Amino acid sequence: MTSDVAIVAIGLTKFGKRDDVSYRELLGDSVRNAFLDSGEITPQDIEGLYVASAQPEPLVDQAHVANLATEYLGIYPKLVSRIEMACSSGGTAIRHAMIAIKSGMVDTVLCVGVEKMNEHPGVAFRNLCIVPDVTWESAHGMTAPGGFALMAQLHMKKYGTTREQMALVGVKSKKYGSMNPNAHYGKPVTLEDVLNARMIAWPLGLLDCSGISDGAAAAILTRADLAKKFTDSPIMILGSGQALEPANISANMKSLTEWDALRRAADTAYKMAGKTPQDIDVAEVHDCFTISEIIETEELGFCKKGEGGKMIEEGQTEVGGTIPLNISGGLISKGHPIGATGITQAVDVILQLRGDAGKRQVEGAEVGLTQNLSGFASHHVVHIYSV
Amino acid sequence: MTSDVAIVAIGLTKFGKRDDVSYRELLGDSVRNAFLDSGEITPQDIEGLYVASAQPEPLVDQAHVANLATEYLGIYPKLVSRIEMACSSGGTAIRHAMIAIKSGMVDTVLCVGVEKMNEHPGVAFRNLCIVPDVTWESAHGMTAPGGFALMAQLHMKKYGTTREQMALVGVKSKKYGSMNPNAHYGKPVTLEDVLNARMIAWPLGLLDCSGISDGAAAAILTRADLAKKFTDSPIMILGSGQALEPANISANMKSLTEWDALRRAADTAYKMAGKTPQDIDVAEVHDCFTISEIIETEELGFCKKGEGGKMIEEGQTEVGGTIPLNISGGLISKGHPIGATGITQAVDVILQLRGDAGKRQVEGAEVGLTQNLSGFASHHVVHIYSV
Numbered sequence: 001m002t003s004d005v006a007i008v009a010i011g012l013t014k015f016g017k018r019d020d021v022s023y024r025e026l027l028g029d030s031v032r033n034a035f036l037d038s039g040e041i042t043p044q045d046i047e048g049l050y051v052a053s054a055q056p057e058p059l060v061d062q063a064h065v066a067n068l069a070t071e072y073l074g075i076y077p078k079l080v081s082r083i084e085m086a087c088s089s090g091g092t093a094i095r096h097a098m099i100a101i102k103s104g105m106v107d108t109v110l111c112v113g114v115e116k117m118n119e120h121p122g123v124a125f126r127n128l129c130i131v132p133d134v135t136w137e138s139a140h141g142m143t144a145p146g147g148f149a150l151m152a153q154l155h156m157k158k159y160g161t162t163r164e165q166m167a168l169v170g171v172k173s174k175k176y177g178s179m180n181p182n183a184h185y186g187k188p189v190t191l192e193d194v195l196n197a198r199m200i201a202w203p204l205g206l207l208d209c210s211g212i213s214d215g216a217a218a219a220i221l222t223r224a225d226l227a228k229k230f231t232d233s234p235i236m237i238l239g240s241g242q243a244l245e246p247a248n249i250s251a252n253m254k255s256l257t258e259w260d261a262l263r264r265a266a267d268t269a270y271k272m273a274g275k276t277p278q279d280i281d282v283a284e285v286h287d288c289f290t291i292s293e294i295i296e297t298e299e300l301g302f303c304k305k306g307e308g309g310k311m312i313e314e315g316q317t318e319v320g321g322t323i324p325l326n327i328s329g330g331l332i333s334k335g336h337p338i339g340a341t342g343i344t345q346a347v348d349v350i351l352q353l354r355g356d357a358g359k360r361q362v363e364g365a366e367v368g369l370t371q372n373l374s375g376f377a378s379h380h381v382v383h384i385y386s387v
Numbered sequence: 388m389t390s391d392v393a394i395v396a397i398g399l400t401k402f403g404k405r406d407d408v409s410y411r412e413l414l415g416d417s418v419r420n421a422f423l424d425s426g427e428i429t430p431q432d433i434e435g436l437y438v439a440s441a442q443p444e445p446l447v448d449q450a451h452v453a454n455l456a457t458e459y460l461g462i463y464p465k466l467v468s469r470i471e472m473a474c475s476s477g478g479t480a481i482r483h484a485m486i487a488i489k490s491g492m493v494d495t496v497l498c499v500g501v502e503k504m505n506e507h508p509g510v511a512f513r514n515l516c517i518v519p520d521v522t523w524e525s526a527h528g529m530t531a532p533g534g535f536a537l538m539a540q541l542h543m544k545k546y547g548t549t550r551e552q553m554a555l556v557g558v559k560s561k562k563y564g565s566m567n568p569n570a571h572y573g574k575p576v577t578l579e580d581v582l583n584a585r586m587i588a589w590p591l592g593l594l595d596c597s598g599i600s601d602g603a604a605a606a607i608l609t610r611a612d613l614a615k616k617f618t619d620s621p622i623m624i625l626g627s628g629q630a631l632e633p634a635n636i637s638a639n640m641k642s643l644t645e646w647d648a649l650r651r652a653a654d655t656a657y658k659m660a661g662k663t664p665q666d667i668d669v670a671e672v673h674d675c676f677t678i679s680e681i682i683e684t685e686e687l688g689f690c691k692k693g694e695g696g697k698m699i700e701e702g703q704t705e706v707g708g709t710i711p712l713n714i715s716g717g718l719i720s721k722g723h724p725i726g727a728t729g730i731t732q733a734v735d736v737i738l739q740l741r742g743d744a745g746k747r748q749v750e751g752a753e754v755g756l757t758q759n760l761s762g763f764a765s766h767h768v769v770h771i772y773s774v
Binding site: 079085103132241248268378 | 409411441442444445448449450451453454455457458463464465466467468469470471472473479482483486487489490491492514517518519520521522628629630631632633634635639648655761762765766
């Protein structure tokens with residue numbers, strides 16, 4: 001059983017500090033690029049619209065952004081919502097678009113993810129702090145870097161993962177980010193650069209962290225049997241999985257190093273797709289921090305538990321390795337405009353599956369995976385795509 | 388064609404200024420009441436969760452509220468999102484739950500709507516002002532009362548609707564609100580009270596406006612063929628329609644008095660349900676202002692265009708009239724905790740269809756309708772329910 005849903009058009013904007021455009025222009029630019037990507041889709045074809053945006057109210061002083069999107073795009077579909085799941089809003093939107101098409105209520109759905117985080121200095125940092133449970137976590141000082149630093153420390157203790165292995169994830173990220181013209185942080189760095197960068201929350205330094213970016217990404221989904229109307233190179237959604245687990249690090253999360261929800265989300269997606277981790281040729285995973293990519297390498301089944309650090313050290317997650325990860329540059333280099341991130345992951349995997357990834361191409365890639373998380377890894381959305 | 392989806396459990400909290408509970412407690416109370424309402428649903432039955440909440444970030448300093456909800460409820464379904472469409476978040480969540488069930492991906496979905504608007508004085512008013520397009524509307528002084536006042540003035544000019552007719556909507560609202568133990572504003576008022584209340588935006592006075600409330604509402608949906616497992620009195624969703632139109636009053640909205648998007652949303656819902664306006668026995672409509680209910684009476688087909696004012700004057704929208712509207716008290720008396728509103732509308736119609744509306748019962752009601760809007764009436768969600 002697959003989803004019987006295909007992605008037939010994709011669009012991106014440049015990620016970065018985008019003082020040159022407004023929130024709605026960013027959103028519109030990614031959608032325009034998606035329409036241009038196909039060339040065969042008209043606004044009238046769009047029957048559903050999901051806008052993935054995490055915090056436009058504090059970040060750009062605008063609420064009701066799905067309504068704003070219809071107005072700005074001049075598209076008024078019969079199924080519309082903003083989808084918000086913090087850092088995994090984009091992946092969640094794609095899952096909902098797929099489900100809406102499967103319901104038979106709509107044939108073609110536009111997903112657009114957008115965030116403009118640099119409009120008011122300091123506001124993004126403040127508002128990232130209200131993503132965890134404010135009463136039980138944030139109010140006691142638990143921030144995102146702090147939470148993932150605890151995970152890193154425990155992973156080091158339990159599995160012998162080293163500071164250098166994490167830093168290598170940062171080096172790889174910037175290496176591929178430097179080949180991605182849309183990336184926010186495109187300058188290559190050395191291992192020493194990462195190790196000597198300003199400490200944020202030990203062991204994570206500045207170059208172990210994703211940044212505060214502006215950007216947008218769009219994808220248009222349709223029924224598999226209609227896909228050839230819109231493009232010669234449709235990409236199928238083979239599998240989709242979503243799972244949550246108790247979120248509060250202070251009390252409830254089962255383990256900081258074994259991510260139960262990710263295992264379940266991945267398991268669901270693999271089963272639905274009829275694929276195993278060994279079938280995956282390329283993946284975009286949620287490297288909000290370098291340690292995240294290491295844990296995800298393990299939980300997605302690309303290596304044994306505890307060997308994620310060894311995988312990066314051996315170059316297995318590079319182009320030419322057993323499972324190239326974040327060849328777009330990932331969140332750390334490409335940037336992490338919250339609502340856009342999950343949709344960008346799909347776009348970057350699809351570029352690989354189409355053979356359109358340029359200098360970053362993984363030769364012969366036919367099956368790809370995306371993994372988008374939110375909270376302290378309490379929520380995951382995994383998708384599997386193929387040509 | 389109906390939706391093949393039923394609502395099998397409903398739960399409400401008291402609406403009002405709820406300083407006695409936190410945001411998560413409000414949410415949890417409505418869900419607990421829904422579980423108690425059925426008595427047969429276990430947390431394990433819940434495969435999907437939609438949290439309708441419009442602005443928890445500024446209102447209660449908490450983002451990622453769907454994740455918070457899973458944590459607080461101890462329920463970790465395989466399909467989860469927060470749904471945000473401003474004042475119509477609740478109706479949109481019900482539409483998405485129905486679609487998710489129709490997709491075959493999940494059988495049983497919990498929708499919970501919640502808003503806590505009185506935690507920080509003034510913040511709700513400020514943030515209601517960012518619901519319209521901030522660049523082209525709010526920044527130039529266009530607020531919700533101002534926008535609906537323009538609609539009222541034009542309706543008066545075009546159709547001869549009177550200030551007194553609007554005020555009568557306020558009197559009816561408070562009359563039924565006084566019979567609703569969950570209502571925020573439960574004191575009956577006279578026509579003179581409404582006419583002499585403090586002017587907000589002419590012709591709309593304070594008692595023509597919905598208030599700033601805290602509250603939550605929950606509904607559990609399942610496949611029609613599973614419904615009898617959970618309750619002896621399932622209510623079917625017969626029809627669902629959603630539509631948008633250009634939103635900006637300053638330039639784009641086609642007409643301030645003929646609500647094109649509402650006509651289309653209603654038309655879709657009626658057709659899907661195989662019903663006409665004459666088949667509707669009771670309805671909850673979005674009376675954010677008294678003029679809204681008058682225009683909705685017309686656009687939903689309960690009278691000819693322009694005769695909405697006459698309908699309230701003749702008592703046709705009271706219990707015993709041709710189409711009893713907002714017998715719960717509606718937004719004006721019950722309160723308008725943004726995210727909860729659309730789900731409360733469903734709950735109140737379902738109480739009527741079950742014959743459980745107590746003193747407010749419309750005898751023999753078998754088919755009910757809800758209509759939930761957002762923006763300057765640029766977005767509408769309509770549902771039709773039956774026993």
